[in-house]
Amino acid sequence: MPSDPPGPGGFRAFASLAFDPAAIGGKPEALAGIRVLEVATRIFGPATADYLGVFGAEVIKVELPFRGDLMRYVAPEGFFWKDVSPAFLALNRNKLHVGLDLHPAEGKELFLRLAERSDVVVENLRAGTMDEWGVGYLQLRERNPRIVYAANSGFGQWGPFSAGRASYDATAQAVSGFSAITGFPDQPPLKAGFWVGDYTAALMSATAILAALAARRKTGEGQMIDLSQAEAMIRTLDWTWPYAGLTGKDRARNGNVDPSFPPSGIYRCRDGFVAVSARDEDELIPLAHALGATDPEESRIAAPALLEAFCASRTVDEVVRGAEDGGFSAAPVRGGKHHYRDPHLRARGTVCPVDDPLYGRVDEYGPAPKLSESPGRVKWSAKPVGWHNEWVFGGLLEMTAMEMKALERKKVIGKWADVPGARPPKGSTAA
Amino acid sequence: MSDFAEWARRATEPSTAAGKPEALKGIRVVEFCPGHFGGMVAASMLAEFGADVIKVEPPGGDPLRLVAPEEIRVAGTGLPFLSEARNRRFVTLAAGDPAGSGVLRRLVLASDVIITTEPPDRMEAMGCGYLSLRKEHPGVVYLYLSTYGSFGPDAGRNVRDSDLLCQALSGGPYIVGEPEREGAPPLPHEAPTRLGNWHGWFVQGLWGAYGVLAAIHFRAETGKGQVVDMAGAEALMMFADYNITWMHTGGKARERVGNFDPAVFPYTYIRCRDGYTFIAAYNDEAFDSLMHIIGRPELTRDPRFSTPKNRVTLENERALLALLEEWSGNLTADEILAAVEEYTSKQGGPGAAVVTGRVNRPLETLAEENWRERGCFLRTEDPVYGELLLAAPPWKMSGTPARWKSGCREPGSDNRDVYLGILGMTEEEYRGLAEAGTF
Numbered sequence: 032m033p034s035d036p037p038g039p040g041g042f043r044a045f046a047s048l049a050f051d052p053a054a055i056g057g058k059p060e061a062l063a064g065i066r067v068l069e070v071a072t073r074i075f076g077p078a079t080a081d082y083l084g085v086f087g088a089e090v091i092k093v094e095l096p097f098r099g100d101l102m103r104y105v106a107p108e109g110f111f112w113k114d115v116s117p118a119f120l121a122l123n124r125n126k127l128h129v130g131l132d133l134h135p136a137e138g139k140e141l142f143l144r145l146a147e148r149s150d151v152v153v154e155n156l157r158a159g160t161m162d163e164w165g166v167g168y169l170q171l172r173e174r175n176p177r178i179v180y181a182a183n184s185g186f187g188q189w190g191p192f193s194a195g196r197a198s199y200d201a202t203a204q205a206v207s208g209f210s211a212i213t214g215f216p217d218q219p220p221l222k223a224g225f226w227v228g229d230y231t232a233a234l235m236s237a238t239a240i241l242a243a244l245a246a247r248r249k250t251g252e253g254q255m256i257d258l259s260q261a262e263a264m265i266r267t268l269d270w271t272w273p274y275a276g277l278t279g280k281d282r283a284r285n286g287n288v289d290p291s292f293p294p295s296g297i298y299r300c301r302d303g304f305v306a307v308s309a310r311d312e313d314e315l316i317p318l319a320h321a322l323g324a325t326d327p328e329e330s331r332i333a334a335p336a337l338l339e340a341f342c343a344s345r346t347v348d349e350v351v352r353g354a355e356d357g358g359f360s361a362a363p364v365r366g367g368k369h370h371y372r373d374p375h376l377r378a379r380g381t382v383c384p385v386d387d388p389l390y391g392r393v394d395e396y397g398p399a400p401k402l403s404e405s406p407g408r409v410k411w412s413a414k415p416v417g418w419h420n421e422w423v424f425g426g427l428l429e430m431t432a433m434e435m436k437a438l439e440r441k442k443v444i445g446k447w448a449d450v451p452g453a454r455p456p457k458g459s460t461a462a
Numbered sequence: 463m464s465d466f467a468e469w470a471r472r473a474t475e476p477s478t479a480a481g482k483p484e485a486l487k488g489i490r491v492v493e494f495c496p497g498h499f500g501g502m503v504a505a506s507m508l509a510e511f512g513a514d515v516i517k518v519e520p521p522g523g524d525p526l527r528l529v530a531p532e533e534i535r536v537a538g539t540g541l542p543f544l545s546e547a548r549n550r551r552f553v554t555l556a557a558g559d560p561a562g563s564g565v566l567r568r569l570v571l572a573s574d575v576i577i578t579t580e581p582p583d584r585m586e587a588m589g590c591g592y593l594s595l596r597k598e599h600p601g602v603v604y605l606y607l608s609t610y611g612s613f614g615p616d617a618g619r620n621v622r623d624s625d626l627l628c629q630a631l632s633g634g635p636y637i638v639g640e641p642e643r644e645g646a647p648p649l650p651h652e653a654p655t656r657l658g659n660w661h662g663w664f665v666q667g668l669w670g671a672y673g674v675l676a677a678i679h680f681r682a683e684t685g686k687g688q689v690v691d692m693a694g695a696e697a698l699m700m701f702a703d704y705n706i707t708w709m710h711t712g713g714k715a716r717e718r719v720g721n722f723d724p725a726v727f728p729y730t731y732i733r734c735r736d737g738y739t740f741i742a743a744y745n746d747e748a749f750d751s752l753m754h755i756i757g758r759p760e761l762t763r764d765p766r767f768s769t770p771k772n773r774v775t776l777e778n779e780r781a782l783l784a785l786l787e788e789w790s791g792n793l794t795a796d797e798i799l800a801a802v803e804e805y806t807s808k809q810g811g812p813g814a815a816v817v818t819g820r821v822n823r824p825l826e827t828l829a830e831e832n833w834r835e836r837g838c839f840l841r842t843e844d845p846v847y848g849e850l851l852l853a854a855p856p857w858k859m860s861g862t863p864a865r866w867k868s869g870c871r872e873p874g875s876d877n878r879d880v881y882l883g884i885l886g887m888t889e890e891e892y893r894g895l896a897e898a899g900t901f
Contacts, residue, residue, distance in 0.1 A: 042582035042591055046613040050691060059684070061676040086676045101745055101812060107704065107725040109771025112711035118704040118725055120711075162466035169469065182470075185819075187858070189463065189471035192832040195807060197817045201729065205740040208824040210731070212658035213638070215651040220738055220821045222721045222731055223657060224637035230701035231661075234668050239857045239864070241675035242511040246485035246862040248682055254861030257474050261819075262838050266856040267664045269499070270531060270541035271824050272839065276851025277534065277541075281823045287656055290531040291542055295626050297635060297656055304654050306630030310497060310622055311525055360621040362609070362695075364654045366636035367705025368715035375616040381696050382706055394710035399696045400673025401611065404688035405680040 049403040052380035060087025061405035065244065067151040068093060068142075069126070070133070070166075073102045074200060074226050075183045075260055076155030077122045078233035083151070083240065084125035085398045085407045091145065091423055092123065096130035096445025099416035103452035113390055113456035115413065120393060123413035124385070129424070130417030130445040133164050138443045144428055146171045146178060150253075151240055155183040158193040168255040178253040179243040181236050187259040198260060203228030207264035212271060215286040231267060232260035294318075294335040297364060298342035298350075304364035305342055305350045309333065317358030370396075380408075387412040389459060415455045417446030474858035476837035476865065484512025485862040489678065490573040490884075493517045493550065494557065494566065497525035498579040498623065499660055500607050500694060502546040503667025505577055508674065509549035510855040510864040516573070516880055517547075518566065521554045521901060523873035537846045539870060542660070544850060547870035553881070554874035554901045561900045563588035568885050571598055575674055577605045579623060582612060592689050601687040603677045605670050611693030628662030628694030630654075633702040633716075640720045654718065665701070666694035719776065727773045728752065728782060731821055732790045738821040739795035741786060744770060748815035755805045755816065756789040795820035842869045877901050 048054075065088040069080040077092070077100065084090040094100050100123075106116035132138045143166065146152060152171060154161055161167040161182075168180040182188050185198020201222050204210045209228070214221030239256045247253055265272075270291075271282045288296035295308045309315045315330035322341050324332040342350055347363045354361035365373075371394070376382040383397040390412055398407030424430045424444065438444045447453040463471070472478075491513045495501025502517075509515040517524075523538070530540030539547075556562040567590050570576045576595075578585060585591045592604045609623040609631070610616040621627055629635050639655030642648045673690035681687055704725075708714050716724065723729045726744040743752035746762075746769075753761045761767050766778040773782065790798060799818050806814040820826070828851075833839060840852045847870050855864035881887045881901075895901060 041593055042586060042612070043617070045593055046582070046617075046689070046691065049689065050613050059680070061680040064683075082672070101815075104745065104770060105725050106770070107708055107712070107714065107716075108774060109769070110708075110712050110714070116704075117707035117711045120707045121704040159464050159466050162464070167466060169466065186832060187836050188474070189467040190832045190836045192830075193467060194463075195803070197806075197815060198819070199729070199740075199742050199817050201731075201740045201742065202817055202819040205731070205738075205821040206819040206827065206830075208822050208827045209657075209659065210821050211823045214655060214658070218640075218651050219721075219733075220731065221638065221655060222740075223634070224639075224716070224719060224723070225634060225701055225703045227634070227657070227661070227698075227701050231665065231668075234665070234672060234700075235856055238507060238668065238672045238675060239511075239859065241672065241679060242485040242864070243859065243862065245489075245511075245675065245678060245682075246483070250483070250861070252861055254859055255470070255473065256860075257470060257858035258856060259836070262833070262836070262856040265827065265833065265838055266853045267661060268659045268824070268853065269545050269664070271659065272828075272851045272853050273541045273545055274531075274534070275824050275828060276841070276849070277536075279825075281825050282658075284658060286651065287653060289626055289656070291529050291540075291660075292624065292626075295624065297626070297630060297654060299648070299653060304630075306626045306656075308622070308624040308626045310624055311528075314622065355620045360624060360627060362621065362627045362630050364630045364636055366633050366715060366717070367702060367709055370633055370699065370702075371706055371709040371715075375610065375614045376696075378614040379611055379693070379696075381693075381699065392710075394706050396700055396702075396706050399669045399692065399700045400676070401613075401691040402673060402677055402680075402688055403691070404684075404686050405677070407676075 050401050052383065055380065055406045055408050059405050061402060062087040065151065066149040067153060068145055068149045069153045070161065071153055071155040072100045074122060074229035075233055076153050077102065078230055079181060079183060079236040080126065080153045081122055081124055082234060082237040085409060090126045092126040092128050093131050093142065094128065094416050096132055096417060096442060097448040097453065099130065099453050111451040114451045114454050116452055120413050121395065124395065124409045125411060126413065127419040127423055128414045128416060129420050132443055133166055135443050137438060137441065139165050142166050143174050147175050148427060149178065150244065151179045151181065153181045153183065157195060157197055158184045158188045172253065176252055177247060179240055179247065180253065180255045181240050182255060182257050183232065183236050183260065185260055187262065188257040200226035200228035203232065203260040203264045206261045208268060208271060209264050212282050212284055214284045216284050228260055228264055232258060232263035235263045288335050294333055294338045296335065298339055300342050300345055300347045300350060303347045305347045306362050306364060307338060307350065307354065308360040314359040321353055321357050383409060385409045385412055389414065389455060415447040416453045420444055420446065473860035474863065476854060476858065476863065479863035479865040483862050486511040486513040489513040489575065491515045491575040491577060492570050492573045493577045495577060495579040495607065496520060498607065499526060499542060499546065499625065500663040500666035501577050501579050503664050504605060504607065504670035505550060506546050506548055507668060507671035515550035516569065517550045517552050518555050518557065519552060519873045521556055521899065536848055544847060544870050545852060549867045551876035551880055552871045552873055553877050556900050557588060559900060561895060561898060563590060565900065566590050570595055570602065572884055575603045575605065577670065579607045582606065596687060601681055601685060603674055603681065603687050603690065605674050605690045605692060607666060607670055607692050607694065609694050612691045623694055625660040625663040626656065628666055628697060629656050631695035632662060632698035633705055634698040637716045637718055639718050641718045662694060662698050666692060666697040669697045722776060722779045724774055727779045728786060730783060732783065732786050734790045734793055734795050734798060736794045739798055740819050740821065742817040743815065745812050745815055746770065747813035751805055751809055751813050751816050755801050756786065758785065761785065840866055844869055846872060874901055
């Protein structure tokens with residue numbers, strides 16, 4: 032490392048070097064050497080494995096031969112690009128894709144052999160399915176007691192709702208109470224327009240996996256993690272539960288004003304929307320001043336109605352600059368189209384180009400936490416079903432081409448079906 | 463119950479956690495995040511896995527204790543603080559005073575991780591900047607939580623981080639809420655809508671904890687510490703679906719569509735006799751199942767609904783919602799669940815992917831047996847803070863379970879324990895600093 036720059040601003044100078052996205056390729060990865068098997072569909076499981084893969088774990092994504100993960104066919108407005116859905120790309124970076132059917136005995140045995148050589152299994156099938164198939168935690172630990180097994184589900188691996196019940200993101204949004212407290216009081220409950228009930232739980236699952244790996248370092252033993260996505264969402268609802276406990280009441284939907292920090296909220300401006308935030312008197316008094324209070328100590332004037340009128344007559348930029356100069360806080364309400372072109376996010380690698388050997392340039396969200404020594408990174412994009420069969424079965428399991436052919440004939444292993452979503456882009460050498 | 467479910471229950475039931483080892487035992491974390499909920503969450507996540515967390519509050523208590531929706535306080539502390547104040551020790555410290563910043567430095571040097579929301583220049587001025595800490599403690603993991611992060615063109619923006627700022631910048635609210643109708647002045651709810659809880663702050667803390675654990679993993683291999691720079695704006699951003707890949711490949715931006723979805727349908731809340739329930743059946747096989755369940759199998763051949771692509775135009779989503787609500791309006795959410803389960807239990811594979819669940823009010827969630835049986839909620843008793851209802855750690859683990867160990871304590875409750883026990887202060891030194899107002 033270079034010697035520390037002296038004086039104030041030292042950290043800023045250090046940070047711009049230490050976090051330089053251009054230098055990431057030459058640095059080690061935090062989770063290098065950890066191998067993850069993913070047996071999952073759609074979002075909850077795949078996102079869990081994606082978070083591990085972005086920080087350097089080797090993720091082998093096991094899909095049913097031919098059609099693969101049904102998320103492949105979730106496409107915004109039915110749009111496929113180079114025969115892959117942009118929605119599938121975002122969840123499956125840095126993975127090795129194998130097509131392997133866990134129903135036939137030979138498929139189970141191959142999976143068990145992979146598990147012997149792996150550290151982590153992530154699955155999100157209905158509770159108990161992997162066990163029924165003979166490849167659940169109890170069977171895997173016989174072959175590999177060090178395995179950390181994340182069983183992601185809607186309602187948990189045991190309990191009244193666990194048997195047979197499927198779940199998506201919005202099941203968790205709905206049953207947890209999350210949607211009931213989101214939206215406006217005179218309107219129906221609101222479903223978040225993004226699959227927050229999957230990602231939140233996926234990040235909690237990935238976090239528990241890292242904790243379990245830390246434990247394994249001491250004990251040498253793996254374990255099973257049972258995470259319900261509804262229970263993950265329940266955990267995020269801050270004061271909802273103590274409020275219900277003390278008052279016997281439901282916390283209300285409070286629209287766009289944060290009831291903990293009124294009048295902080297999202298407000299309409301002439302040209303868009305802005306979030307205005309004032310956490311305490313140090314910010315409320317300058318905010319009141321901006322709203323026209325003459326007594327400098329008067330913070331009560333900063334009521335939502337006044338702030339609403341203040342914003343309505345200004346542009347987003349005027350409000351943000353007014354806040355930064357005045358001593359309260361504000362930020363624009365941004366969407367994906369802003370992110371795509373945002374120089375700040377580009378400079379941070381939070382929006383980053385990926386140079387993919389099959390698809391060419393694909394822009395993605397990069398990792399959220401930035402690590403100065405062992406940063407996360409997106410190395411390649413999602414691939415067609417079975418794209419890495421030879422790499423994994425031939426390389427890792429040392430199978431011969433003949434053995435693989437035989438299993439292909441029996442449909443135990445296989446590659447993509449000739450449909451958009453599963454297959455390589457037209458005109459690519461593999462297609 | 464299946465044998466596996468029986469085993470899973472025995473192996474992971476939260477009531478059996480107390481005697482088992484903890485995953486992060488031996489990792490000490492200093493939480494120095496005045497007024498900041500995301501910092502509390504980051505620390506809580508580590509603490510639930512067994513890290514030894516010391517929360518540093520200013521003398522008199524953390525400003526977040528004063529935040530009290532509906533003015534509800536228990537012994538002077540509001541509910542947001544009480545909901546996250548768990549599994550940690552509470553010390554007070556006038557960290558801005560020279561004596562106080564010296565104590566903070568000693569505390570961090572005796573720890574593995576520091577979580578802070580204080581800007582780097584302030585930490586440097588206090589002698590607790592990363593560059594100065596790592597000279598003495600190269601293994602230290604330094605998590606900095608802020609709105610925009612510590613580098614990049616916006617890093618110097620003058621804001622005080624909050625859930626709202628994190629949410630607004632993330633792209634989340636941009637695609638939550640009702641769109642504006644054409645030809646009419648917009649109603650208040652036709653706006654990008656904040657998630658009702660502090661989800662921006664929560665996920666900022668959760669990503670922060672994840673980054674710390676990745677850094678600890680790396681340190682175990684190499685001995686090296688590092689900085690984890692976590693911008694709150696980028697936390698929920700990771701959850702904003704395919705925003706960037708769609709912009710890049712299709713030039714299209716996500717926009718607000720209320721309870722509809724541009725990629726999957728049916729995937730929405732439908733009105734039923736006792737409120738609303740979620741219904742999803744978007745792949746062809748599942749859609750066929752759902753149309754049988756509602757008694758309209760012919761709709762799978764209706765050109766508006768016959769392919770996934772046709773089902774996701776907004777116009778067709780609206781038409782299908784109306785048809786679904788003709789059916790659901792006379793049924794309760796439980797009756798809908800029973801009808802779905804009855805039909806799908808006979809299906810295998812993709813045809814069984816009909817998914818439903820009632821849109822619960824919090825009290826309805828609390829009344830459901832599943833969560834009670836699985837120990838998702840705790841009722842804690844404390845001589846100062848009374849009886850509190852809290853969400854339990856969400857993970858059930860067979861080997862080193864996460865667990866709730868202790869709740870909120872008054873500011874400075876653990877001063878003696880930490881300053882004498884960990885820093886090795888003498889009684890005289892401790893008393894001197896206490897009298898000088900350092901604690």
